[in-house]
Amino acid sequence: MAHNNVIKKQKIYEQVSVSSAQAIKQSTLSKEEKNQLAEAITQQAKQSGNSKLMESASKLVEKGFGKSKWSFPISRFDHVNINRRNYPKGLWERVINDQKHVWEGGTGLADHPVGDADPAFKDTAVVWSNLRMDQNNNLVWADAIFVGDNGKLAEEILESGGKVGFSTAGMGDLEKVTENTENGLMEFYNVV
Numbered sequence: 001m002a003h004n005n006v007i008k009k010q011k012i013y014e015q016v017s018v019s020s021a022q023a024i025k026q027s028t029l030s031k032e033e034k035n036q037l038a039e040a041i042t043q044q045a046k047q048s049g050n051s052k053l054m055e056s057a058s059k060l061v062e063k064g065f066g067k068s069k070w071s072f073p074i075s076r077f078d079h080v081n082i083n084r085r086n087y088p089k090g091l092w093e094r095v096i097n098d099q100k101h102v103w104e105g106g107t108g109l110a111d112h113p114v115g116d117a118d119p120a121f122k123d124t125a126v127v128w129s130n131l132r133m134d135q136n137n138n139l140v141w142a143d144a145i146f147v148g149d150n151g152k153l154a155e156e157i158l159e160s161g162g163k164v165g166f167s168t169a170g171m172g173d174l175e176k177v178t179e180n181t182e183n184g185l186m187e188f189y190n191v192v
Contacts, residue, residue: 005176025068025158067145068155075140075168077133084188085174089133091191092140095170096131103128110150112167125150140168 077089095103108126113119130143146155154164174189 025070070144070146070155070158071130071141072144072166073134073139074131074142074166077138077140079138080186080188086177086188086190087168088190088192089138091172092133096133096140100131103131105129107147108144108166110154112169123150124148125154 075087075092077087077092080086106128107124108128109119109123110125111123124147126144126146128142128144130141132141133139134141146152157164173192175192176187177190178185178187180186
């Protein structure tokens with residue numbers, strides 16, 4: 001490294017675009033709970049003798065029950081992104097291990113707040129859980145349950161084969177780094 005400068009306490013955002021091929025969808029209900037629910041619905045439909053109700057019950061059982069939980073990458077570590085920022089592995093290890101009380105069950109927004117505005121509750125789209133690192137691919141993964149109108153829209157886009165952008169946000173210091181690479185000098189910021 002040629003030189004370092006630290007820029008104190010900045011709002012820091014990183015955006016990752018997730019395609020439906022990268023997202024893993026699963027139900028929040030266990031297999032046993034689904035089976036019990038399917039059996040109860042099917043029995044009630046049969047007892048009614050109503051063919052339309054039986055048909056609707058069959059379709060409902062086929063589709064599954066409960067909210068869907070999605071898993072997908074939300075950040076890349078040890079990689080300089082398009083904002084010329086690098087989120088080191090150690091930073092994510094500290095967030096995951098030492099700040100679980102902040103992110104577990106925390107909510108995410110449909111868009112970044114404008115400027116220094118505080119996040120608006122009505123813009124909530126997701127509830128986060130289970131942050132973890134994929135060491136082989138330098139990715140941070142999270143589980144998410146989409147909520148509200150914004151979440152429903154995001155889920156519909158993924159289910160339709162589209163892409164949705166997700167961001168991580170926080171406060172931190174930026175350390176300016178200049179490295180000599182095979183392509184010449186490269187300037188970027190480590191998030192510390």
